[in-house]
Amino acid sequence: MIRPWDDWDLDMLCARMRLIGFDLDNTLANSKKPMVPAMARRFSELTRRIDVAVITGGRYGLVVSQILDVLDPGADLARLHLMPTSGTCYRRWEHGTWAKVFSHDLDDDQRSRARESLERRAREQGVWFEKVWGERIEDRGSQITLSVLGQQAPLEAKQAFDPTNEVKARLAEAVAADLPDLKVHAGGYTSIDVAQRGIDKAFAVRELARHLGIDVGSIAFVGDRMQPGGNDYPAAQAGAMGVSVRDPSDTMRLIDGLLERLPLPAGITL
Template identity: 45%
Template sequence: MAPSARIVVFDLDDTLALSKSKIAPQMTERLLRLLAEKPVCIISGGRYEQFQAQVLEELPLTPELAARLHLMPTCGTRYLRWEDGAWRDVYCENLAEDEKALIIEVLTEGAKSLGLWAEQTWGDIIEDRGSQVTFSALGQQAPHQEKAAWDPDGSRRRALWEYASARLPGLEVRSGGSTSIDVTKKGIDKAYGMQRLLEFLELPKEDVLFVGDRLDEGGNDYPVRAMGVPCVAVTGWEQTVDVIDTILGDETDGPVPGLLDALDVR
């Protein structure tokens, strides 16, 4: 029983690890084993430095395994590959300085006018990620429990998304993580990153398996599903471990819903 996917693509926060946290030892072991069998891509709204802190520092990669790993920070607006002993840009779709200034102004005014500018925060509320500007209501380093409780029904993010979208018609505004709004160049989301990845690897979308926690309509993983890539929804990194175990042919505690269909396993 062998999965058909030729590359496995993962979201990062709440898929490979808790938001802004390092991957667990169990995930490190699974990723190393998976990389020994096939290429892996990580695509996330986070900046490259988050990939370093959350994944790369915990993943003892040999040059051979590193060459199989594809990194797509800031929702695929940037793409890095291992080359000549370092992670190097394949491309980077940076925003212009005037665009970033306008985005920061709109997000700040919107959050304050809607009552979403929190008094207690953990780290930067608005972060310039070069190719993306991100609003994080409680700050970049907020505890997972605080973030999960801030907007459980998505209404706060929806309100700020509507405010910013109306004032930034020439840019792409979308809900990011559990407390965040991301803004990039128009037409750039995770589907854009996935399409660029497929072009570079010369693969059809049917040869990909995407694993993410925000595949619901409006979630930042949804554009990947909408473009027709086989997808599996997870609720946290522990379930992603089960997904990888299934791909590797290991026994799991229970089936992950939709996984066998997405893998086209018979």
């Protein structure tokens, strides 16, 4: 079930959900940027009310700079679940550090073949541009990602690149033909991700449910690309409650509504 955030009955949502997950870029923060202070305050407070997950295609270092580095001191880290690289890695706060629960890393041969195919197919299809913003192919350990315009491309350029997703779909199909043992899918606005087969945001919410002993249907997932073909859509396909937002301002309004309804732990007052 997928609905825009303001079409959800928030009382019903709060009654049903045991965990809320968020996409990162353009959901909690602008692309590659830290959460703004107003979002960081809301997000931190939400961790005191319910388990919160961040499931993003980005690498762990971005989760640190965009989320962890700007949290309020009162955030409950024990209720925070970090799943970078589209859920191929899962970290939790244990004994004062962000310990890996699992990481499905690619081996050296898979990494090499992925990089070769991404560059060759991008050149063949005319999307290996001379001018890009930052790194073009990034090795994230458990995921190899091609960002057609570069990792640091401005949001406006990313959104304008392939609004129908046809270019990314064609490129992903060509790369997938080269790498039948791996999962290839269009990620964000300009990216193609290569990872172990069967691992995407559907895998991530199922693993969260399994590790926490809850039903996937009791997870709400919030993202800006929740339409079919979007990289947040698999979470809803897996059975999570899909909450669609347009940008971080929508997400802040959603969190405000949740904080009005979710109780604080016993003995704690604002």
